[in-house]
Amino acid sequence: MRILVINPNTTASMTQTIRKAAIGVAGRDTEIEAVTSLMGPVSIEGYYDEALAVPGLLERLADGESRGAEAAIIACFDDTGLDAARALANIPVIGICEAALTAVSFIAQRFTIVTTLERSRIPIEALVRRYGMEGRAKVRAADIPVLSLEDPASGAIDRLKQEIDSAINEDRAEAIVLGCAGMADLARTLQGEYGLPVVDGVSAAVKQAEMLVTLGLRTAKRGAYATPGAKTYKGALAQFAPGG
Amino acid sequence: MRILVINPNTTASMTQTIRKAAIGVAGRDTEIEAVTSLMGPVSIEGYYDEALAVPGLLERLADGESRGAEAAIIACFDDTGLDAARALANIPVIGICEAALTAVSFIAQRFTIVTTLERSRIPIEALVRRYGMEGRAKVRAADIPVLSLEDPASGAIDRLKQEIDSAINEDRAEAIVLGCAGMADLARTLQGEYGLPVVDGVSAAVKQAEMLVTLGLRTAKRGAYATPGAKTYKGALAQFAPGG
Amino acid sequence: MRILVINPNTTASMTQTIRKAAIGVAGRDTEIEAVTSLMGPVSIEGYYDEALAVPGLLERLADGESRGAEAAIIACFDDTGLDAARALANIPVIGICEAALTAVSFIAQRFTIVTTLERSRIPIEALVRRYGMEGRAKVRAADIPVLSLEDPASGAIDRLKQEIDSAINEDRAEAIVLGCAGMADLARTLQGEYGLPVVDGVSAAVKQAEMLVTLGLRTAKRGAYATPGAKTYKGALAQFAPGG
Amino acid sequence: MRILVINPNTTASMTQTIRKAAIGVAGRDTEIEAVTSLMGPVSIEGYYDEALAVPGLLERLADGESRGAEAAIIACFDDTGLDAARALANIPVIGICEAALTAVSFIAQRFTIVTTLERSRIPIEALVRRYGMEGRAKVRAADIPVLSLEDPASGAIDRLKQEIDSAINEDRAEAIVLGCAGMADLARTLQGEYGLPVVDGVSAAVKQAEMLVTLGLRTAKRGAYATPGAKTYKGALAQFAPGG
Amino acid sequence: MRILVINPNTTASMTQTIRKAAIGVAGRDTEIEAVTSLMGPVSIEGYYDEALAVPGLLERLADGESRGAEAAIIACFDDTGLDAARALANIPVIGICEAALTAVSFIAQRFTIVTTLERSRIPIEALVRRYGMEGRAKVRAADIPVLSLEDPASGAIDRLKQEIDSAINEDRAEAIVLGCAGMADLARTLQGEYGLPVVDGVSAAVKQAEMLVTLGLRTAKRGAYATPGAKTYKGALAQFAPGG
Amino acid sequence: MRILVINPNTTASMTQTIRKAAIGVAGRDTEIEAVTSLMGPVSIEGYYDEALAVPGLLERLADGESRGAEAAIIACFDDTGLDAARALANIPVIGICEAALTAVSFIAQRFTIVTTLERSRIPIEALVRRYGMEGRAKVRAADIPVLSLEDPASGAIDRLKQEIDSAINEDRAEAIVLGCAGMADLARTLQGEYGLPVVDGVSAAVKQAEMLVTLGLRTAKRGAYATPGAKTYKGALAQFAPGG
Incomplete structure (x- = not known):
């Protein structure tokens, strides 16, 4: 089982702390892949940082899912971009809060x-x-x-x-x-x-993610978390256009 | 890791269904002990059955904890006796609801x-x-x-x-x-x-129980779940007197 | 009018305090029958005592109703076993809280x-x-x-x-x-x-019980308080099986 | 014990219905005084009627209390003017809703x-x-x-x-x-x-009023229901000035 | 645009304070008409004063609306008689709280x-x-x-x-x-x-009233704020009978 | 008074609809500046689009504020990025929902x-x-x-x-x-x-924005909406780093 743990800020040393905590509780069959966001704030402190951490988070999530992750964790206590992440991914996504x-x-x-x-x-x-x-x-x-x-x-x-x-x-x-x-x-x-x-929350989320994978539970795609339809995105964020 | 799964009704065949579900999702290092209550209703349907299922449940919980269980699950969807169970036990207790x-x-x-x-x-x-x-x-x-x-x-x-x-x-x-x-x-x-x-709920509870044990989290004994003090219990329930 | 006041703990001296308070406010036509539970904790302090006080309470309630009580009061401030009591009895039941x-x-x-x-x-x-x-x-x-x-x-x-x-x-x-x-x-x-x-709460409950009896109001038996159906109860609590 | 039952609309025939219901459940020692408001709408249907029924209600309440009522009931299901009535009176006041x-x-x-x-x-x-x-x-x-x-x-x-x-x-x-x-x-x-x-609600209120009188409970005069201080009222409502 | 600002107490000097605040923020095309209630308490302090300020308020509201006001403000922070006012008037009514x-x-x-x-x-x-x-x-x-x-x-x-x-x-x-x-x-x-x-609240209400008038929004007359039907009012409040 | 109305999607024709509605209700002294986001989805339908519309919205907001806008409106009914916008801007920000x-x-x-x-x-x-x-x-x-x-x-x-x-x-x-x-x-x-x-909501927001400007009310900068502190932002979003 592969679990993607995304640090939505761009500070790699904090990812290291998160990775250690995750590995420390993961099951024997669980592989933890901890990644750092590639764009946005070096720390998330309040609403503004949070909003601007979301694109980097979503990019990492799409990448991790495409490479085979079976569940994802957002490792910031404000549960950065959780709803957008659930709409995007087919794998289950958990916030540490x-x-x-x-x-x-x-x-x-x-x-x-x-x-x-x-x-x-x-x-x-x-x-x-x-x-x-x-x-x-x-x-x-x-x-x-x-x-x-x-x-x-x-x-x-x-x-x-x-x-x-x-x-x-x-x-x-x-x-x-x-x-x-x-x-x-x-x-x-x-x-x-x-x-x-x-x-x-990091270690709790790892075990909850294991639960969802073991139980075969994925985000419900009926309702608010329906997969985004194909659509044009303009400007600097064009790469995020769904359904491309 | 040993997890006690208590069927709080007295129907052993239902315990068998519960046991199977629990084993089906348990981690490789988890041992599931599924037990049937020894006293009370054969099924729990509504408030009356629920109240009278609690002593049998608590008896099984105390027994299971004394024999080394590290977490317990109450396998009835009304979360029968959950608060009393948490006050009694030192190990964490989870309801399937x-x-x-x-x-x-x-x-x-x-x-x-x-x-x-x-x-x-x-x-x-x-x-x-x-x-x-x-x-x-x-x-x-x-x-x-x-x-x-x-x-x-x-x-x-x-x-x-x-x-x-x-x-x-x-x-x-x-x-x-x-x-x-x-x-x-x-x-x-x-x-x-x-x-x-x-x-x-049964399979979900197994994974949540594994989470609590792995994370070293036990019921907080400060406040509503403080261990019952020593006290006399009279009549047919004398055996339940705490601190004996 | 006969009102049953049940002390759900097993301490008779406390029943005496309760009885006095009840009699002190009862109407001229009201007869107070204050009884002490025959099994369970000598005082109810927290969830564990409460759960184990319920069978004794229910036994006293069934007995009092069979002998002609027209309403019942549960004289402990955690409203011990109130829902189970309402499912069991045809007469109205009031908690002192x-x-x-x-x-x-x-x-x-x-x-x-x-x-x-x-x-x-x-x-x-x-x-x-x-x-x-x-x-x-x-x-x-x-x-x-x-x-x-x-x-x-x-x-x-x-x-x-x-x-x-x-x-x-x-x-x-x-x-x-x-x-x-x-x-x-x-x-x-x-x-x-x-x-x-x-x-x-004891004196308030006596007057509320008089209200319900005078108004001819009994527990609604449609929904959560429907009378328990006939069913086997095993072990030490077999006597509580409904519909016997 | 004297209980004042105020019909806050100005239709005496409805007061008669209310009086009968009240007397039908009153205790042997309870005297029911049912009165009709002297000013305002003949029936209370919605917010406008309700607001304009309040002065007539308060007038009747002050009068009834001064003549010895020990509790008062507001016999309209929107609990007309209940808070103002509680601030005004020293005796307890109950709404039928x-x-x-x-x-x-x-x-x-x-x-x-x-x-x-x-x-x-x-x-x-x-x-x-x-x-x-x-x-x-x-x-x-x-x-x-x-x-x-x-x-x-x-x-x-x-x-x-x-x-x-x-x-x-x-x-x-x-x-x-x-x-x-x-x-x-x-x-x-x-x-x-x-x-x-x-x-x-009328019969329920009579029994609740008996409860409050028997238990010696009156409206708390500390906080929102503090007695209105002396003050000038102008125009047609000058008679309502408190503390006169 | 004419906005009626009603001081529901009977102290004209306070109306002057309110008028100044209202005029200070009103738009260039807004005419503020600030009026003082003609009957009731000189100040509104608690439930009793509030209830007895309502008739005077409603009288002023009906008068102002008949003379062409397009919105009304109730200038007391307990939003005196707001629901009754909305039922009475066809123009929108705003409380300062x-x-x-x-x-x-x-x-x-x-x-x-x-x-x-x-x-x-x-x-x-x-x-x-x-x-x-x-x-x-x-x-x-x-x-x-x-x-x-x-x-x-x-x-x-x-x-x-x-x-x-x-x-x-x-x-x-x-x-x-x-x-x-x-x-x-x-x-x-x-x-x-x-x-x-x-x-x-006074200045906020003036701008909100301007909003409602500009947007063409009036109180919904379907449901709780339906216009009161014709009906007899007795005694000192007979003048308030709707539909006369 | 200049009010900035931001269409957070990237479809200019929709901005035109919004602009018309805003101008239709604006006061005589109000200048409406309606702008279209330069990056992100062409329409906002659900959580994913919403999250990715926020950077473009914030960019437009910062730009509009720097050029003298006194209040801003976010013209999408999910109130896209409202909290981040309030943290960023000194001028008040209103969502149309x-x-x-x-x-x-x-x-x-x-x-x-x-x-x-x-x-x-x-x-x-x-x-x-x-x-x-x-x-x-x-x-x-x-x-x-x-x-x-x-x-x-x-x-x-x-x-x-x-x-x-x-x-x-x-x-x-x-x-x-x-x-x-x-x-x-x-x-x-x-x-x-x-x-x-x-x-x-667009026309309502214009009048609310006028209210805030007229009353001199700006977003409270104490607590959740405190201005973001200076901080490094990495990658494609580096331009958004506050305090630069």
């Missing part, structure tokens, strides 16, 4: 998501509503840029821990969800430190 | 659940709300007793197909969820016949 | 429920949603075991009052709901002390 | 309200949401003017029955709620005819 | 409404839900009587600013909505002072 | 949106929820490609009218919303034909 929320919903009633920047808080709250977790989840921002997670000297981990402390003491969180793909390597350590479940 | 709804939510926006009897429709609608799928799911009852699914001469499969037809034509369902553990063997065939995704 | 929420909804827009243990908080929040009071009610736990309410030396009343203080000052509660049958004797006193409405 | 919805919620999960005119349907749907019954209730209009209920030759009862038939067959209603005070005399007969619960 | 919420929803995701008295907070929260802004808006009361806004020595503006400070710091408000028509003159100044959007 | 829903909410309680293709129905239902109109709006698809609206021989208008007929008769719609920018020229005619309000 929805994967993380699904995983935590099996083991806790109330939980807190800790993400990076304040400007990502409201988009994630919208995802919480979309995935039906309103009333169960709180979202906190640690006020750390995404790429600072890669720099041990940045103090980012300390800020993250301060928010986890607040989640436990003020929100009465029963579990923590890490709200950024760049935190994928921290879940096990933090779970050990805090003694409560800490969920990473 | 929540597992099925989770699986279908990755591949479709609107779907229909087809269950057995009208009296089960409203309890399942309550689960749909609990799991945050309100507005995405419709529930239909095929008006067939649970155990009729085991009798080819009963006409149950025909009734089930009539409701799937209605789901596709009237509800504009993008995917179908089978709303009874006794239908676990039908998903693949129906998916082939209808050409749209058909989801069975 | 729903009765209390109904009563307070006539006199206040925002209110706080004060219950015993933290592990009961989330189940009560689920009841608040079920009864359509989301956005109007807050739930607080005083961190007191249920049975400590019977022990003047336990300090339980002081803890309870601290939470009422917080409800008034922090939640801007307009009224207080006592979230445990074991508090039934405190409502009048606390109402006098605090100068705002304090609602007890 | 909320009383009916409360009563039916104890005995059925899904029900249909049958009211008079289409223009009343949407205001009642708003009340259904206000009282937290969204998803449980449907509202149907029989297309009959309110006062036609008093004229046996009008065919109004036949139209009403047609909608009840549709409610049973199309909505799968488990119970029926009569959506107009002018139908208060029909509940028992229709219940007998249809064999399922039929709820009238 | 809905106008303000609409305006702010185009420019912010989370905002705080600052109103006058605590007793107005809950009615405004109900409007927030009615207009679909639940989860986006917080409501704060500055604890200032409405008419104190006209008295520079009252300290009302200082109290208002304290709540704006809290909204910014505690609620993380992105924008402020002024929750009283009497604050209409403060928006621009406060916006300059605080450096974030401050929305006044 | 939100503008249309706002306009209709002032004049009707229940309405139906008629759009083009089935695959657009579910995205529009998500917008209905986002804008708080759930329970008030139905969405129908006429099964017509977007560009067929420009071809009189396509039969598209007839299909559209069939759905309006169904909306009136089956949905009991009080008003109709046209769910595609390409229908902007039809509103007045259809309103005349059907005798109920028909709302076009």
Whole structure:
């Protein structure tokens, strides 16, 4: 089974963190192909970056599917371009936010998501509503840029821990969800430190993708995710025209 | 990895259907232990049966956990006793309704659940709300007793197909969820016949259980699922007293 | 008119508190029969106790109905086994949480429920949603075991009052709901002390039960509360088989 | 105990129907005082009539309270002026729509309200949401003017029955709620005819009012229902100035 | 284009504030007619005042429409009598709360409404839900009587600013909505002072009214806003009988 | 006042329809600048087209703002890229779906949106929820490609009218919303034909934009719409890097 894991930002070192997390949980028969987007922002922080990360993501998805991937994961916690990806691909596509929320919903009633920047808080709250977790989840921002997670000297981990402390003491969180793909390597350590479940979306998504492939479930192509019909696309994005 | 699959009704032949479905999707390293409840109703049809199936379920869960199971599945579509089970066990526990709804939510926006009897429709609608799928799911009852699914001469499969037809034509369902553990063997065939995704909760739950074990996630014991404190239980249920 | 009040835990002294509260508000023509469950936990604290209190409750309900009760009350604030009880009985059945929420909804827009243990908080929040009071009610736990309410030396009343203080000052509660049958004797006193409405579910349920009997209203037997069909129950719970 | 039942329209014959229904269920110690509004519309059909029925209602409420009523009922199914009435009075005030919805919620999960005119349907749907019954209730209009209920030759009862038939067959209603005070005399007969619960709000409100008085519960005067402060009112409504 | 702006309280000096705000934003072709209610409370503070302000409002509305107004605005933040006004008039009618919420929803995701008295907070929260802004808006009361806004020595503006400070710091408000028509003159100044959007409903409503007139949109007269049928009104309100 | 109206698809003839509708309602002091996206799909039908229309839209928005536009409108009914546009621009940005829903909410309680293709129905239902109109709006698809609206021989208008007929008769719609920018020229005619309000989002958005400019309201830059920080963008989209 081949699972495509797409980092929709253009920072290859973050793809490396994601790849490791994915491989760490993949089944013996699963091959993880982790790829970095070739165009767009080096990190996705808020609505603007997110929108401009979508073409690069879709390009990688089409390429990966054509080379035989059986499921795809979008490895950014705002589930970048998820609906467009599902319309495009025939293979199932999973976002790491929805994967993380699904995983935590099996083991806790109330939980807190800790993400990076304040400007990502409201988009994630919208995802919480979309995935039906309103009333169960709180979202906190640690006020750390995404790429600072890669720099041990940045103090980012300390800020993250301060928010986890607040989640436990003020929100009465029963579990923590890490709200950024760049935190994928921290879940096990933090779970050990805090003694409560800490969920990473990348690893959760890998197992959900394995589920869909094993069960033979693919995106329903009737309704909102129907395959785009053939159509002209103009200008710099002409290559994306479907049905060509 | 050992996964306990509990049939909370007392009909061993239905456990056999469930076991097959579970084994069919389990990973190479997963051992499926499917057990039948030793006390309570032979089928669970509505609130009354459900309530009286819980002690038998909890007994089997405690037993299975003590013998080394790493995760447990409750194989009845009303997610019988799920909250009590999570409070009791240290291992994670998954209901097949929540597992099925989770699986279908990755591949479709609107779907229909087809269950057995009208009296089960409203309890399942309550689960749909609990799991945050309100507005995405419709529930239909095929008006067939649970155990009729085991009798080819009963006409149950025909009734089930009539409701799937209605789901596709009237509800504009993008995917179908089978709303009874006794239908676990039908998903693949129906998916082939209808050409749209058909989801069975037993197989979905097996993969979700594997996810939780692989990720090291267990039920949060802080809050509603805190382990029951030691306490006297009187009368016929004295054996269930926690902390004994 | 005979009203059956069932204490679903097995502590007779708590039944005595409940009985007194019920008799104190019953109409001149109402006979209160307060009974204690014969099997299960001595107090109901969280999901596990609740599930295992249901068989004892149902046994008492069937017995009381057969001896002529015209309505029944489940005197535990988690509305233990309410749906199963409604399916079983032909007489109407009322939970004290729903009765209390109904009563307070006539006199206040925002209110706080004060219950015993933290592990009961989330189940009560689920009841608040079920009864359509989301956005109007807050739930607080005083961190007191249920049975400590019977022990003047336990300090339980002081803890309870601290939470009422917080409800008034922090939640801007307009009224207080006592979230445990074991508090039934405190409502009048606390109402006098605090100068705002304090609602007890046991007494509210008695008057609601009188309403249903007077109006000739019984549980609708069409849909989710249809009477269970005849069916075999196995093992220790065989006696509960319906239609025998 | 004295309960004031206010017909907020100005048709005395309808008050007579309401009075009979109220007396029919009142406790032995309850005195029913049914009064007719002295100013405003002869029937309340939609938002405009409703708004202009409020002053007459408030006048009657103030008068009744000053003469010793211990609780008040607003006997129109749109719960005319309920919030203003609660702010004005010290005694508890109940609307018949909320009383009916409360009563039916104890005995059925899904029900249909049958009211008079289409223009009343949407205001009642708003009340259904206000009282937290969204998803449980449907509202149907029989297309009959309110006062036609008093004229046996009008065919109004036949139209009403047609909608009840549709409610049973199309909505799968488990119970029926009569959506107009002018139908208060029909509940028992229709219940007998249809064999399922039929709820009238006037009689339900009488029993709820008895509950509040017996339990010593009055409208919370902290928050939205705080007593209006002294203030000048100009023109034709000067008499309504509070605190005079 | 003539737009009628009705101050539903009976204080002419407040109408002057409202008129100025309206004229300040009206288009070159728009004539603003600001009128004061002739009967009812001098200020609207809570449910009771609101209900008794409705007849005076409706009288002014009918009069203004008969003299050629093409749209009407109800200039009180509780959207006094909005539904009755829409049923009565053929011209479109706008409330300043809905106008303000609409305006702010185009420019912010989370905002705080600052109103006058605590007793107005809950009615405004109900409007927030009615207009679909639940989860986006917080409501704060500055604890200032409405008419104190006209008295520079009252300290009302200082109290208002304290709540704006809290909204910014505690609620993380992105924008402020002024929750009283009497604050209409403060928006621009406060916006300059605080450096974030401050929305006044009176001016927003003027532009929305211009929109409806320009687009040729009038209240739908099919359904809840159907014109009231001819009917007798008794007593002091006989003049309001429709269809006369 | 200069308002930028962006057609986010790349079909200039549709921009012409949009321009006409915008100019038809603009105030005397308003200059409408209608522009066509330079890259992406020739029509936006579903999630995939929508995502790939965003870069072209953002490019046009940045350009228009730099040349002095004071407000911008996104003239596609799925409110293409609205959040990204608000983060990018300092001027206010309005989507035509939100503008249309706002306009209709002032004049009707229940309405139906008629759009083009089935695959657009579910995205529009998500917008209905986002804008708080759930329970008030139905969405129908006429099964017509977007560009067929420009071809009189396509039969598209007839299909559209069939759905309006169904909306009136089956949905009991009080008003109709046209769910595609390409229908902007039809509103007045259809309103005349059907005798109920028909709302076009382009013209509504022009008046809302005028409102925001006149009131001095700009997108709140605190929170989710904070201006994107300087950052590298790689590959084909490097030109979009903010803060350059």
